[in-house]
Amino acid sequence: ISQYDEPIAHDGYLDIVLDDGTPCRVEIERAHMEEDTAKLTHLGGAGGRIRGATASLVDANRAGIPLIEIVTKPIEGAGARAPEVARAYVTALRELVKALGVSDVRMDQGSMRVDSNLSLRPIGTTEFGTRTESKNINSLKSVEQAVRFEMQRQAACLVNGVEIVQETRHYQETDGTTAKGRPKETMADYRYFNDPDLPPVLAPAEWVEEIRATLPEMPWIRRARIQEEWGLKDEEMRDLVNAGALELIIATVEAGAGATESRSWWVAYLAQKANEAGTDLEGLAITPAQVARVIALIGEGKLTNKLARQAVDGVLAGEGDIDEVVAARGLEVVRDxxxxxxxxxxxxxxxxxxxxxxxxxxxxxxxxxxxxxxxxxxxxxxxxxxxxxxxxxxx
CATH class of the missing domain: 1.10.10.410 (Arc Repressor Mutant, subunit A)
Incomplete structure (x- = not known):
């Protein structure tokens, strides 16, 4: 079940900033509500993907769960920076949805997924080229890789006179490529029809304003405030955002740690651990409160920096909370x-x-x-x- 001609929201935009500080406005066509469908689990394929799978299982447990699909208008003129624009937009949207408390936006767990539609238009022409849709991309890095690969693939097709087919494609995390899925339907192929049991969704203006008054501080406003309070340069703030570290650092500070120490732990040692584990910072098995506790123990003279890293290693290995690891490993500084x-x-x-x-x-x-x-x-x-x-x- 999906909203069709009367979406819950339409004709919006989201302003984003690219890595070098270039501003960009992404126009949003609509945001409509749907019911989630069953989940397919593919067996035998790499990373649970359909490519190479020998069988698929249907899990209907999540069928009927509400979701929101946000559809952008075509982002024209991005050129070679299209992959960067796509990643920056999804990053900003993810940050906004999380700040509003709508979702935990864990892309690796399916709380947020991305479908990227792409077409190339030769310079000097006005009509869009044939588009393809890469489905169910589940990380920010993969968003950028999927768009870049499709740009290169379609460009090679155009140069070599190969027809581009309108189709859905499956992104392959193992090598950053996309593989042919099925022909892409047109609007008519969906055969929309009304459900007589569903009444219209009405949002009175008073209710909208009541909700607006309870909204939290928007991420970009909060970011500007934090940047001024911490005395960070624009490029330093962008690095924290791009690394996915900013919210974790803020939460660590809110747990009682200093801003400088919190930044140091997340962007240095913990970023190294995340890289070794092949995950992002949020995927690490340690919380901001635990990092704040480590910083507190260092400040109290109970841990040295070297011992603190050993304590963090223990937490990441699932040995318990910070104090439990310190006690079990006998890490506390000798005062004798x-x-x-x-x-x-x-x-x-x-x-x-x-x-x-x-x-x-x-x-x-x-x-x-x-x-x-x-x-x-x-x-x-x-x-x-x-x-x-x-x-x-x-x-």
């Missing part, structure tokens, strides 16, 4: 002055040349002593405490 003093004395005794250089005026050589003490204590000693004891021992 006697044990640290003994480790310092042993290190100094084993390195008389360093002691001699220090007393000759080279204060930087103590780094080797600190390193040996940290090795002896398995990284659990407080470096500041170690340096203090070394200074005391060396006068």
């Amino acid at each position: 002055d006697g044990a640290i003093e003994k480790a310092v004395e042993d290190a100094l005794a084993a390195n008389p040349d360093i002691v001699e250089k220090y007393r000759a005026g080279n204060k930087k050589v103590t780094g080797a002593i600190v390193g040996q003490v940290m090795k002896t204590t398995r990284g659990k000693a407080d470096p500041a405490q170690v340096n203090k004891i070394i200074a005391e021992k060396l006068g």
Whole structure:
């Protein structure tokens, strides 16, 4: 069941910004409500895709669940930047829907999917070329890749005199290509007809204004405020947004951590872990509250940065919450002055040349002593405490 001639919303737009700061307006044709259909699970194909599958299972459990389909007007003139525009639009739309609390927009779990329609129009002509539709794209990276591949494929067809067929195509995450699906229907092929049991959806102006008054701060307004509060440059803010880190950093700050420390963890160590796992930051098995707890333990002197990374590794591995991992792995910083003093004395005794250089005026050589003490204590000693004891021992 789908809205046809009276969609819930129409003739809108969404302003987006590309990676280099170029503004772009995407016109929206309509947003209409539908009922979801059954889900097909393909067996034997790569990544659960239909290509190469030997059988398909029909799961009707989600049939009838409401969804919204948002259809843009043709985005003309994007040229070589069309893949970038597509990704930026989906990113902005996803951010907006999440901010409104409409959905968790987890593309990997099917909460939001993208169908990209693309056609090429030779320079100097006015009519659109034959379009194809790449179906069920489920990541921001895949949106960009699918559009780029179809541009290249269609261009090769036009150059070589091969007819482009209007059809649906299946995006292949394994290699970033699209594969032929089925011929694409025209509007008449859908054979729309009215359902006599469905009354019109009426939205009184008063109700619309009541809802408008309860809307949260829009993402772009919030972003501008955050950027000013944190003192970030435009390119720094764009990097955080493009990395999918901004909302996670904000949530970490709201959990009690400092903005600088939160940024450092998400865009450095955790981004590295996400890359190693082949996922995005949101796909990591750690929450902003847990990251804030790590930062708090560092601030309290209970963890060093090295130990904190080990604690985070434990959480990512499913070993429990931060405090549970710290306790189970015995990661908390050693505060026993006697044990640290003994480790310092042993290190100094084993390195008389360093002691001699220090007393000759080279204060930087103590780094080797600190390193040996940290090795002896398995990284659990407080470096500041170690340096203090070394200074005391060396006068």
